[in-house]
Amino acid sequence: MNDFIRQLARAEAAAHGRGGTRAEFGPLVAAHHGPGLPLNSAWHDGSASLTEADLLDFEAFSAAHDMPATLHLLSPAVNEVLPPLTARGYALTYVLHAYTHDLRDLPPAPTLDVRRSDDPDDWAALSAQGFGPGSEAVMRVVAHLPGTGLYQAHVDGQPAGTAALGLTAGVAALFGTSTVPDRRGLGVQTALLAARLHAAHTQGAALASVFATPGSASERNIRRAGFRLTTLRLTFTRTG
Incomplete structure (x- = not known):
């Protein structure tokens, strides 16, 4: 290794x-x-x-x-x-x-409105809308994990998706990415990826990582954001 x-x-x-x-x-x-x-x-x-x-x-x-x-x-x-x-x-x-992104080479800033969320339970409820029935309990745990930054993307002023960011020893982990079903196809995931990469760079991380299901739409968005496949x-x- x-x-x-x-x-x-x-x-x-x-x-x-x-x-x-x-x-x-x-x-x-x-x-x-x-x-x-x-x-x-x-x-x-x-x-x-x-x-x-x-x-x-x-x-x-x-x-x-x-x-x-x-x-x-x-x-x-x-x-x-x-x-x-x-x-x-x-x-x-x-x-x-497993994908990684060198934070010396950032994508453009997001064009959608992406904001930090200060209400973990509201974030978890919105996230569960994208992940589907039965996911809210685990998303509440994720939202309350120590050191986790929570993000929401908005389309036309309405919440459209969620994402999370955690920094450990210079590595920024991107996770918890979810899009509300009727807001898919509008660039929500792309905006949330870009916002977190810029935030991680600002916070001093050198590397970002994210996991993706092989062949998924999320994987395609991750590749377009400049991540490279590193391992499994x-x-x-x-x-x-």
């Missing part, structure tokens, strides 16, 4: 551990945020080998919080960690594309 990927893995793991109940097991940073939330998982920080003892401790933490033993890692780590994962009955369950985020869940 090169230094660039390791920096990204460390930042994601550190950010993952904010809020909720946090625990570390070797290179894994685990967090539990509430019953049944998809945020309940662990991140491999890229710093060390993953042992069977680490996994046993993580699985005990997961069982104590009634959550599946699910962990995320960046693909350069997979060759090293796959043997202990396979031995403990983990299977690959999800893949996302692999999710493993214990099934055995």
Whole structure:
């Protein structure tokens, strides 16, 4: 794993551990945020080998919080960690594309009205309109995570979309991007990406990162904003 990927893995793991109940097991940073939330998982920080003892401790933490033993890692780590994962009955369950953006090269400022939101619950409710039924509980958790900057885009004076930004060790993580269904196709995601890249640069970040579902409309917007595909985020869940 090169230094660039390791920096990204460390930042994601550190950010993952904010809020909720946090625990570390070797290179894994685990967090539990509430019953049944998809945020309940662990991140491999890229710093060390993953042992069977680490996994046993993580699985005990997961069982104590009634959550599946699910962990995320960046693909350069997979060759090293796959043997202990396979031995403990983990299977690959999800893949996302990981994109990065050098903040020395910014896109144009957004043309839509993008504002900071100071009402986390209002932001979460609007975000859930875009993500769909059943998403409001997790978006409320996201909105209240320490150190998270919340943004809303407006079209014709009406709220049209949401996004979030978190900074960790010089890396700006972009997440929580959602567009209200009847405002799609109007450049909302593009505006929210540009606004956060400029904000991250102003706040001293050198690099921005974002994850995308392969082949999605969000991925196309991310590529148009100047992000480059850097690696994969692999999710493993214990099934055995």
